[in-house]
Amino acid sequence: MQLGNYSLSLTVKDIEASLAFYQKLGFEEVGGDIKQNWLVLKNGDCRIGLFQDMFERNIITFNPGWDSNAKQLQTFTDVRELQKQIKAAGIKPEPEADVEGSGPAYFIINDPDGNPIMFDQHV
Numbered sequence: 001m002q003l004g005n006y007s008l009s010l011t012v013k014d015i016e017a018s019l020a021f022y023q024k025l026g027f028e029e030v031g032g033d034i035k036q037n038w039l040v041l042k043n044g045d046c047r048i049g050l051f052q053d054m055f056e057r058n059i060i061t062f063n064p065g066w067d068s069n070a071k072q073l074q075t076f077t078d079v080r081e082l083q084k085q086i087k088a089a090g091i092k093p094e095p096e097a098d099v100e101g102s103g104p105a106y107f108i109i110n111d112p113d114g115n116p117i118m119f120d121q122h123v
Contacts, residue, residue, distance in 0.1 A: 004064035007047035079121035
């Protein structure tokens with residue numbers, strides 16, 4: 001099962017303070033909009049998202065169809081196929097991705113401790 005690019009989506013209280021902190025660790029902005037209270041930062045192959053007032057908890061995120069530079073892959077497992085495989089393994093997504101069509105879609109599952117894992121396809 002190819003899950004896609006991995007990142008950690010962090011819920012932050014003060015996006016500017018969080019940005020300054022992670023910049024001290026060598027992270028650089030590669031996406032997002034601080035005016036909309038979200039940023040994507042990168043350090044080598046590590047990618048994190050900072051989200052203020054958007055999510056209740058930190059989220060493990062996989063992006064099918066992207067490499068670590070958010071560039072589209074030639075071949076990848078579509079998010080709908082991943083959802084099908086995960087459901088077949090006995091894990092219920094909530095919410096589920098629309099099973100019809102192609103292109104951008106997402107679904108979320110929770111691990112046994114309630115940690116959310118999002119599969120978010122942008123291509």
